[in-house]
Amino acid sequence: MNRITVLGFEGAFNLPIWVGHRQRHFEKHGLEVSLEYVKGSVDMVNRLTSGTAQIALTSVDNVLAYRSGQGETANGSAPDLVAFMGGDHGFLSLMSRPEITAVSQLRGKTLSVDALTTGFAFLLREILAANRIALTDVAFDAAGGTGNRYRALVAGKHDGTLVRTPFERLAEGQGCNVLVSGKSLFADYLGTVGAVLQSWACRNRAQLVGFLLAYREALNWIFDASNGNAIVEILRTEFAQLTRDDARAVLDDLVDPAHGLIRDMEIPDAGLALVSRIRDSHALVPTNGPFVDCVDRQYLRLAQQAAGWSR
Structure with a gap:
């Protein structure tokens, strides 16, 4: 089993990771995936660049910021950081x-x-x-x-x-x-993306494609209406104060076709453009280079070409 540490933030948008564990989707692809919550985006970038974690589920704005040297770590830069999959529209x-x-x-x-x-x-x-x-x-x-x-x-x-x-x-x-x-x-807003250092991804292509395939299988399970009751129980396990009705409402938000989890895992250019415009409207200096430079879709394309993707 290849170990991958995924960094994230607390929230129901982590449901594909929880489902992936429970349904053994990651294990099927030879992966032992752990999800660890970070203190904030600075902690997240520091851990990625130090090599103590491999993947982050984070705001695409963080990728834009650190890619262009506008982050809040000691040097504010992670030029090797790219988004490799779409996660959600923000919630x-x-x-x-x-x-x-x-x-x-x-x-x-x-x-x-x-x-x-x-x-x-x-x-x-x-x-x-x-x-x-x-x-x-x-x-x-x-x-x-x-x-x-x-x-x-x-x-x-x-x-x-x-x-x-x-x-x-x-x-x-x-x-x-x-x-x-x-x-x-902000109807087109892009929230969470999967982010990775290009140097790690290049060396571990099979692991990253396996992660994408397992994540896709988890999404398919989530979007299957027959699993609704089981998902409600997962959400209530992760958030003890969540009522059953609220958990059902959260699930409805997660599977909303326009504003929920991104089932095809694409990174929409419209969402990228909106986040980039908002950043450039308020940052002291505009981001350097076109926003598409912060995206690397090659691993997603490899996963989409695999037999397990079409389900």
Whole structure:
């Protein structure tokens, strides 16, 4: 068995990994895959570049940022980093403390992000701009990944943050409010991608193709309606506070054909262009080079040509 460590963030979008373990899809392809949650995007990039992990499930904005030297690690750069598969469309919601019921009430408040200039930080700025809230009207606090931000929000440490499913439903259960749903504003947004260092991928082509095939099998299992009850139980196992009804609603979001998990695992150029435009609108300097440079589809194409893909 070849070992692959996958880095990610807390959230229901990790369902293909959990299913892959339970249904032994990874094992079928000779892989022992472990999923480890990172503190934030800086920790993620540091671990990839140090070789202690091989794959990351992360915002495509992180790939754009580090590819062009605009990240927040010591040197801000990971020029070897590329996206090799599409994951999802974000599942993002802007949440607030119970007493805040409108985006306009965020003026003078503190909002938390993973990192200040990567990930979904610029999407949050885009939402604020759409609601005529200047950056000088709010304070930003780098608080790490989604789970950390959710816990800080319900503890009253911040006034608002972007969270990803199922944390919007968990936060609502704690009295917090959904102010904006990302899909209502950005229909083509590209959220999670699979990212890898090109140098590792080139040396481990068979392992990466095997990972893609196993992930595809997990997605097919998830999109099979007959597995719905089993998936609800998986979600409730991973998130103990999730009610059965909320777990069913999360599953509906995950398999939404327009806004859910990307079943064909493609990386849509429209989504890339949108993320790139938002980054260039708010970054101090534009990203260097065309956004398509951060994508390497050769491994996905090899997987798609394999016999196991067509199912």
